[in-house]
Amino acid sequence: MISNIAMGFRVSMFIVVVVLPGVEAFCFASGPTGPGLSCKYEGHVFASGSSYKAPAPHCVECTCEDGGMSCCGYGKSAGVVNIEGCKQVDRPDSCELFLVDARRPNRPCPGFRR
Structure with a gap:
């Protein structure tokens, strides 16, 4: 049962x-x-x-x-994040989601706000 x-x-x-x-x-x-x-x-x-x-x-x-x-x-x-113009950067020591500009990875993702 x-x-x-x-x-x-x-x-x-x-x-x-x-x-x-x-x-x-x-x-x-x-x-x-x-x-x-x-x-x-x-x-x-x-x-x-x-x-x-x-x-x-x-x-x-x-x-x-x-x-x-x-x-x-x-x-x-948590799952797949797909924001146009952005890519996810993996930091093995953190669970935080980090997204950067896909064309300029030294800049934050313009379409993502915390």
């Missing part, structure tokens, strides 16, 4: 994947392994009912419920 939390998660994922296809984001999940179990992401173990925000270079926030884990990227790992 599927718990209400697991069913709600599956319905939410269906909406994100099927209903909102124009929105691009980076998320993934692992199925529940049993009540009260912990979760593990990149060597960090965290308890059921809690969250873990992995710093750069991972830039992923994970939530653990009954041993099942759902994770979504944040900052530069």
Whole structure:
């Protein structure tokens, strides 16, 4: 029998994947392994009912419920950003999204405001 939390998660994922296809984001999940179990992401173990925000270079926030884990990227790992005339610059030590002018990379992106 599927718990209400697991069913709600599956319905939410269906909406994100099927209903909102124009929105691009980076998320993934692992199925529940049993009540009260912990979760593990990149060597960090965290308890059921809690969250873990992995710093750069991972830039992923994970939530653990009954041993099942759902994770979504944040900052530069949140998803695809496409602004005409701009390109993304990766800084491995930061999760912040950095966009620069595609023609003059030493200048900020003219179409992007924080």
